Amino acid sequence: MIPACRLVDLPRGEAYRLDIDPPVSVFHTDDGEVFAIDDTCTHQDASLADGWLEGCEVECPLHASKFDLRTGAVDAPPAKRPVRTHEVRVEDGMIYVQLSLDAPNLPPCVAARLAGGPA
Amino acid sequence: MVGASLAGLSAARSLRRQGFDGRLVVIGDEPHRPYDRPPLSKEFLAGSLAEADLALEPDEEDLRAEWLLGVRAVGLDGPQRAVRLADGSEVRADGVVIATGAAARTLPGTDGLAGVHTLRTLDDARALRDELALGGRLVVIGGGFIGAEVASTAYALGLDVTVVEAAPTPLAGPLGETMGGIVSALHADHGVRLLCGVGVKGLRGGSRVEAVLLADGRSVGADIVVVGVGARPCVEWLAGSGLALGDGVTCGADGRTGLAGVVAVGDCASWYDPRAGLHRRVEHWTGARERPDAAVTALLAGGAVEPSAPRPPYFWSDQYGVKIQFAGHAAAADSVTIEEGARDEHNVLAVYRRSGHPVAVLGMNQPRLFTRWRKQLAAAA
Numbered sequence: 001m002i003p004a005c006r007l008v009d010l011p012r013g014e015a016y017r018l019d020i021d022p023p024v025s026v027f028h029t030d031d032g033e034v035f036a037i038d039d040t041c042t043h044q045d046a047s048l049a050d051g052w053l054e055g056c057e058v059e060c061p062l063h064a065s066k067f068d069l070r071t072g073a074v075d076a077p078p079a080k081r082p083v084r085t086h087e088v089r090v091e092d093g094m095i096y097v098q099l100s101l102d103a104p105n106l107p108p109c110v111a112a113r114l115a116g117g118p119a
Numbered sequence: 120m121v122g123a124s125l126a127g128l129s130a131a132r133s134l135r136r137q138g139f140d141g142r143l144v145v146i147g148d149e150p151h152r153p154y155d156r157p158p159l160s161k162e163f164l165a166g167s168l169a170e171a172d173l174a175l176e177p178d179e180e181d182l183r184a185e186w187l188l189g190v191r192a193v194g195l196d197g198p199q200r201a202v203r204l205a206d207g208s209e210v211r212a213d214g215v216v217i218a219t220g221a222a223a224r225t226l227p228g229t230d231g232l233a234g235v236h237t238l239r240t241l242d243d244a245r246a247l248r249d250e251l252a253l254g255g256r257l258v259v260i261g262g263g264f265i266g267a268e269v270a271s272t273a274y275a276l277g278l279d280v281t282v283v284e285a286a287p288t289p290l291a292g293p294l295g296e297t298m299g300g301i302v303s304a305l306h307a308d309h310g311v312r313l314l315c316g317v318g319v320k321g322l323r324g325g326s327r328v329e330a331v332l333l334a335d336g337r338s339v340g341a342d343i344v345v346v347g348v349g350a351r352p353c354v355e356w357l358a359g360s361g362l363a364l365g366d367g368v369t370c371g372a373d374g375r376t377g378l379a380g381v382v383a384v385g386d387c388a389s390w391y392d393p394r395a396g397l398h399r400r401v402e403h404w405t406g407a408r409e410r411p412d413a414a415v416t417a418l419l420a421g422g423a424v425e426p427s428a429p430r431p432p433y434f435w436s437d438q439y440g441v442k443i444q445f446a447g448h449a450a451a452a453d454s455v456t457i458e459e460g461a462r463d464e465h466n467v468l469a470v471y472r473r474s475g476h477p478v479a480v481l482g483m484n485q486p487r488l489f490t491r492w493r494k495q496l497a498a499a500a
């Protein structure tokens with residue numbers, strides 16, 4: 001479990017990016033739910049925390065593919081692969097993320113950078 | 120669906136999503152299944168993205184559509200809703216979605232001269248990519264987005280690049296004078312020559328282009344020329360159909376045309392903008408992807424629903440490693456202010472206002488702030 005931030009510090013409609021490698025983002029929806037997914041869009045190098053959060057979906061800030069925060073599913077290209085989701089727990093007002101053991105679906109440019117070791 | 124690209128595919132998806140269960144025929148004159156055009160001037164041209172990655176359909180997608188590819192529509196019988204094809208056959212339908220997009224404008228008298236390119240299709244991009252790989256001197260005619268992206272990609276590939284623009288400032292139309300100047304300064308910042316305010320008189324060359332001749336008498340030596348002087352809507356085939364044709368197919372605020380059961384979407388369509396009180400043709404990826412949904416709703420409802428206002432138009436461009444994003448209408452503004460960042464650092468966020476109200480926003484490498492402003496614009500609309 002990785003501590004992310006305090007729930008009170010993350011207003012509804014906002015996202016918090018955890019600077020781990022690859023980065024993970026925690027979203028607080030307008031309905032008060034909290035989700036965590038990989039921060040990097042599966043199409044290209046864009047941060048989904050910078051995206052447009054609406055309901056349980058975040059729209060990539062660059063080319064408008066939408067990811068479902070609950071399942072990671074993508075609605076339509078240009079992104080074609082789902083984004084990896086992580087488990088979240090809120091304890092004593094603190095948001096914790098349990099990182100998924102699945103392989104991430106990083107875009108080719110980012111995957112190549114990671115494979116080459118820390119840039 | 121006539122036109123098998125982003126707008127046609129998006130309309131097909133919307134039809135299925137909105138419950139249409141009947142026969143779906145997609146007609147396209149290119150031999151390819153729908154593919155993504157933006158990378159054609161960027162990653163694909165640079166060689167860092169393969170052809171298979173351009174596909175707009177995920178492997179598992181099945182729209183239960185019949186694809187008639189490699190065949191051109193040559194006419195529409197409006198009242199009968201019958202599409203005539205170049206091979207002499209005819210497709211009759213209850214509903215027709217016109218999504219024939221746009222084609223690159225050319226310079227008169229440049230046909231048949233080797234080394235001269237336009238860039239709109241996958242076939243164009245393959246041909247240009249193969250030539251760029253040989254290196255040499257590239258002259259780009261037109262400093263618009265596609266011209267600027269080709270210049271930036273070719274610069275990264277190591278070519279000697281010159282951009283020639285007839286207007287005093289490139290991108291002044293979409294971005295306004297001030298920001299057009301700031302964005303097009305990216306060329307000079309990278310050592311790419313930008314010649315503004317000078318028209319092109321013609322090209323010199325025997326079988327292959329050798330130089331671009333400028334209106335002021337100068338000539339610029341060239342091994343490769345890219346003509347990036349805009350696109351015209353592909354609507355000639357609709358002459359005599361009864362549709363109103365201006366700059367594209369003239370439509371209502373939800374893509375409806377004057378003919379029952381016929382809607383138009385994407386780069387070929389000039390939708391009514393209720394806020395501005397005029398028709399405009401929006402040539403951006405997101406418009407071609409989002410607006411077909413409203414047009415399909417109108418088509419299936421037979422005009423029984425009121426259109427909801429679309430989000431302000433949005434587009435992006437990648438040049439010299441800078442992500443440029445724009446939303447709204449620059450022409451409506453009476454002022455523009457840089458709210459964040461600095462032009463030398465290529466991280467400007469600029470807001471366009473009219474009588475103090477934001478009407479457009481431009482970001483250079485500012486995705487987070489840009490999205491905030493874009494949301495605000497949509498909420499205010």
Ligand SMILES: Cc1cc2nc3c(=O)[nH]c(=O)nc-3n(C[C@H](O)[C@H](O)[C@H](O)COP(=O)(O)OP(=O)(O)OC[C@H]3O[C@@H](n4cnc5c(N)ncnc54)[C@H](O)[C@@H]3O)c2cc1C
Pocket residue numbers: 121122123124125126127146147148149155156157158159160190191192193218219220221222238239240265353356384385386387402403404405407433434435436437
């Ligand atoms: C090189 C390039 C880079 C771009 N980069 C960006 C970008 O960075 N950001 C952005 O927002 N937008 C960008 N765009 C614009 C974006 O790609 C278009 O807005 C989008 O493709 C429009 O989709 P469409 O389906 O309306 O039209 P098109 O993609 O033009 O498709 C129309 C299709 O219809 C076919 N057709 C035409 N006439 C007929 C006929 N009579 N019968 C049958 N078929 C016909 C055409 O061959 C074509 O396949 C770029 C465009 C190009 C060319």
Ligand code: FES
Pocket residue numbers: 041042043044045046060061062063064065078079
């Ligand atoms: S980077 Fe997210 S859709 Fe392109």
